[in-house]
Amino acid sequence: MIWLTWRQFRGSAAMMAAALGVLAVALAVTGPGLASTFSAGIAACTADNTCDNFYNRFFGEYQLPFMAMTLVVLLLPALVGLFWGAPMITRELEAGTHLLVWNQSITRGRWLAVKLGLTGLSAVAAAGLCGLIVTWWSGPLDESAAEGMALMAPLVFGARGIAPMGYAAFAFVLGVVVGMLVRRTLPAMALTLAVFAAIQLALPTMVRPHLLAPVTATFELSMANVDSISIPREGGAAPRLTLRDAVPGRAGSWVLTNELLDSAGRVVSAGSGGSGAVINVSSTSGPCAPGSAAAGGGDGCLGEVNRLGYRQQVTYQPLERFWLFQWIETGIYALLAVGLTWLSFWWIRRRLS
Amino acid sequence: MNAVLQAQGLGKKYGRRWALRECTLDIPAGRVVGLVGPNGAGKTTLLKLASGQLEPTSGGITVLDGRPAATPAQLARVGFVAQDTPVYAGLTVSDHLRLGARLNSRWDAAMAGERIARLGLIPAHRAGKLSGGQRAQLALTLGLAKRPELLILDEPVASLDPLARREFLQGLMEATVEHEFSVVLSSHLVSDLERVCDFLVVLVGSRVQVAGEVDTLLATHHRLTGPRREPVRLAADQHVVSESHTDRQSTFVIRADAPIHDSAWTVTQLSLEDLVLAYMDKHEVRR
Numbered sequence: 001m002i003w004l005t006w007r008q009f010r011g012s013a014a015m016m017a018a019a020l021g022v023l024a025v026a027l028a029v030t031g032p033g034l035a036s037t038f039s040a041g042i043a044a045c046t047a048d049n050t051c052d053n054f055y056n057r058f059f060g061e062y063q064l065p066f067m068a069m070t071l072v073v074l075l076l077p078a079l080v081g082l083f084w085g086a087p088m089i090t091r092e093l094e095a096g097t098h099l100l101v102w103n104q105s106i107t108r109g110r111w112l113a114v115k116l117g118l119t120g121l122s123a124v125a126a127a128g129l130c131g132l133i134v135t136w137w138s139g140p141l142d143e144s145a146a147e148g149m150a151l152m153a154p155l156v157f158g159a160r161g162i163a164p165m166g167y168a169a170f171a172f173v174l175g176v177v178v179g180m181l182v183r184r185t186l187p188a189m190a191l192t193l194a195v196f197a198a199i200q201l202a203l204p205t206m207v208r209p210h211l212l213a214p215v216t217a218t219f220e221l222s223m224a225n226v227d228s229i230s231i232p233r234e235g236g237a238a239p240r241l242t243l244r245d246a247v248p249g250r251a252g253s254w255v256l257t258n259e260l261l262d263s264a265g266r267v268v269s270a271g272s273g274g275s276g277a278v279i280n281v282s283s284t285s286g287p288c289a290p291g292s293a294a295a296g297g298g299d300g301c302l303g304e305v306n307r308l309g310y311r312q313q314v315t316y317q318p319l320e321r322f323w324l325f326q327w328i329e330t331g332i333y334a335l336l337a338v339g340l341t342w343l344s345f346w347w348i349r350r351r352l353s
Numbered sequence: 354m355n356a357v358l359q360a361q362g363l364g365k366k367y368g369r370r371w372a373l374r375e376c377t378l379d380i381p382a383g384r385v386v387g388l389v390g391p392n393g394a395g396k397t398t399l400l401k402l403a404s405g406q407l408e409p410t411s412g413g414i415t416v417l418d419g420r421p422a423a424t425p426a427q428l429a430r431v432g433f434v435a436q437d438t439p440v441y442a443g444l445t446v447s448d449h450l451r452l453g454a455r456l457n458s459r460w461d462a463a464m465a466g467e468r469i470a471r472l473g474l475i476p477a478h479r480a481g482k483l484s485g486g487q488r489a490q491l492a493l494t495l496g497l498a499k500r501p502e503l504l505i506l507d508e509p510v511a512s513l514d515p516l517a518r519r520e521f522l523q524g525l526m527e528a529t530v531e532h533e534f535s536v537v538l539s540s541h542l543v544s545d546l547e548r549v550c551d552f553l554v555v556l557v558g559s560r561v562q563v564a565g566e567v568d569t570l571l572a573t574h575h576r577l578t579g580p581r582r583e584p585v586r587l588a589a590d591q592h593v594v595s596e597s598h599t600d601r602q603s604t605f606v607i608r609a610d611a612p613i614h615d616s617a618w619t620v621t622q623l624s625l626e627d628l629v630l631a632y633m634d635k636h637e638v639r640r
Contacts, residue, residue, distance in 0.1 A: 002427070003455050007448060008441075096439035100492070105429035105499070228611055241458035350408070 001114040002104055009119055012084060016126050023072065025131065026138040034062065038140035055144035066149075068075045069134045073159035074200075077167035078132050080123040081196055085175020086188040088115060093183050108348050117343060118243040120172050127168030135160045147246045151322050152254035154204035161326040165335030171196050180347050203329070210257050211328050214315045217247070218261065223303055224248035225312045229301055230276065231283050239283050241305065242276035243312055252319035263309025281305055356534045357503045358403055362412035365398050373559050376412070380537070380552065380564075385529060387546030388539035389629055394559040397436055398526030399556065401505045401538065404433040409446040417502055419429075429459055432501035436508045438492035442481030446474050448489060450498075457499045465498035468524075491564045493521065497528050506538040510545055522549050543626040553625070555632045562632040563608075565580035567625065574628050577605045577618040595631040606631040 006013075018246070038058060059066070067220040092098040092107050142151050142160070151160060158167065175192040175193040219225055227242040245255040260268040260277045269277045283290045286302035361573055363376040380386055380430065388396050400575040401407040402414055405422020413450040438540065440449060448470060454460045472490050474483070480491060489509055496504050506525075508519040526549055540546050546553070550616055555566040563570065574594065581603045591609040598604075607613075613620045623631070 001456060005451050007444065007452075095442065096435060097431065097441055099406060099435035100441075101426065101452075102406065102497070103431070103433040103435075103454075104453065105458055106427055106456050107426050107428065110425075133535060141462075301495050 002110060002118065004101070005115050005118045009084075009122070011180070012295045013122060016122070020126060020129060024133055027069075027133050030065075031137045034137070035140055038144070046204040046232075059141060059144045059146060059149070062141055063248055066138060067143075069138060070156055070159040073131050073134050073164050074155075076127050077123075077164060078193060078196055078200075079169040080081040080127065080168050081171030081175035081192050082189050084119055086192045087180045087185050088119065088176050088179060088190050090179040092182060094185060109345060112345060112348050116173070116176065116344070120169060120337075123168045123172040126164045128162065128165040130262055131159065131164035144176065145252075147252075147255065148242065150252040150254070150319070152252060152319055152325075154208070157208075157254075157322075157325070158204070161323065162330050163326050163333075166330035166337075169202070169337040170340070171200075173344065174335045177340045177344050177347070180344060203332075208325065208329065208334075209254075209317065211325055212317070212321060214256050214317050216313070217317045219248050219314065220306050221247060221310060221312060223302075223316075226284070226302065228276070228281075229288070229305070231301075232289055237283065238278045239281055239288055239301075240276035241279045241310070245319075247314055247316050250316070251316055252321075253316040255314055255316045257313075257315045259313045261311045263311050267313075268310070279305060279308075279310060281308060308337075329342040355382055356380060356415075356418075356535065357384075358386075358416050360402075360412065360414045362401075363402065363409055363414050364411035365395075365402060366408060366410040367455065371559050373402070373556075376561050378554065378561060378564055380535075380554075382535050383419050383533070384535055384552040384566075385526075385550050386535070386537040386552040386554060388537060388554045388556060389543055389546055389574050390539075390541065391633060392541055394556045395559040396541075396556055397507055398559075400433075400537065400539060403463060404431060404505050406433075425458075429457060429499065430502045432496035432499050432504040434489075434492045434496045434504070434506045434509055438485075438489040438509060440476070440480040440491055440495075441485075444478065444480055445476065446480060446483075446491060447476035447477050448561075449480060451478075453495050453498055459500045461498045461500050461559030464500075465494055468494045468497070468550075472524075474475055484517075485512050486514070486521065489513060489517070489521055490524065493525065500532065500533055503535045503537065506536070508539055508541070510540065513619065518545065525549070540611060543591055543629045547625050553629075554558075557633050570628060571623065573610055574606060574619045574623050574631070576615055576623055576627070577613065577615075578621065579603060579618045595634040597634075 041054045041058055042051065045051040053218075089098075092101065101111060138160075142156070145151075145153075145156070147153075149156060151157065157163065171192070174196055175188070178192045178195065179185070180189040182191060225244050225246050225248050227244045229239050229240045229241045241260060243260060244260050245258050247253040247255065260279075262268050262280070269280065281301075281304060282288055286303045358378060360376050360378040363378075364374040365372050373547055376399065379478075388399065388479070390396050397464055398407065403416050403421055405420075405425070405428070416422065417427075417430050419430070423433070427443055443451070448460070450465050450469065453465060454462055461594055469491075472494075474487055474491060480488065483491065489512075493506075494507065509525075511523050513521060519599040522545065525538075526538065538546070538550075551567050552565070553567050553570060555562040579602070581601055590611060591607050591613075594606040596603065596605045605629070
């Protein structure tokens, strides 16, 4: 049975191995260069304290390959589910060959066990390998990434560490089960993609933020968490303050909510994004007036805003929880995969023929 | 063991439609059984139930005294060549033999190799490139080399031309003589089965109409022709299978265990084909 499974699977396995080989070689060639540029840049910038600039420049330079690699790791599990999982049973049903193979001296359960085992393990291995290579390669970039692109950011989190293995195992078994239920290759592929994409969107938005209780903290306003203060040129109108989705002193955190509080502790309005929150500071006189020496969001104006009692209140998942979250999320997907595997065995014995 | 297939009240339902119902059969070992009936009569359903591809909705079926496809041992004893003789299009002929060897404990490699060579199939050819006849022969080879005690074939010759049809059935018959196994094969054409079968099951409208040894069936069915008369008076052991009337003449096909002694009738023998047609006809009338 192992021979037959391999004989049917070796084409796709070879293709995957070739693609991963190319990727591995490309990353192995460019990775060390990336790392040495990064460490040289860090050494230079710590001397004159311009590391924020260096991070921005460095990340900006490699943003395209960074995004491309992240996308590759995110797509791989979906492709596995689509092209390895969904057609596994439907191809047999469509060609009628299930009638041939299920009448050899081997039970359907055993047939399915070997097929799921061998192909599933290959899928997990491919996704794991791909994920870990990319994690290694993008290490310097992950350190210098802007908020929203850091390791804990929803898009990046799923493309690093061990989570891709969980995704691949789940996507593969999902494809197999959908194939059993739908019995036709193309609809099964479409449905697999739709379900997997829905779950991949639902988990980071609805489940992952609550894996552990997020940290809530209040911070004084500073360059670390204020994006801008815009002061209207014609006096009279109130200035608007826009927050950055960043936690001062906790780089790489995943910000869940980010609000501006006034001196009474009331939420002024969500202070990040858009046109910012209106703050009750005089823009006709004092440090925030257009003509003043420190105008335009300078320290003087920021100091005045702080003096008036405005604070940033932020809830976030800190970067230290990255590996914990990786294990939890991989576990969730592994459990889902086990459940679907059980369903597939039940279905092939009872319902499928 | 003296029965290869026993069914009691066997039924299979797809959704709300019965594909097979109230099927009770007892097929003795060592026969070549023909399962005949029009398209959609339930032949494939019955054969899939016998091979364990389907689970019955009602009743029970035992094949060689075991539950179909329950264990690897049971699977090894029953060969199944499905309708349209499916093979893996992407695998070569020799891959298929290797598949058989890997998945069957009782695989007869010598026989399989010899058969492939005799048929002129090239081992390196992909099965997808074979003609319909060659593909059927390959599927039959897989079924035979498994060395089953019962080989089930579902419409194996339906898509073959007359020459390939004859060769296929000839090969099957040679193998049954050599290796002594039972065969159940289905067809919607009696002429295919006439030459090879010694036991016949007629399945029409998802029910078994008649089943028995071909010789017995031929001996107990008669065609009566005579002047027109409508409510027929028949002896207690005689059953009308079909009837047809013209203005002056009536024709009946009846089943009777005893010889017919009635001077009013002209009694003629039925061919197997006529017999089967009479049962199909009867079903039409009842509908």
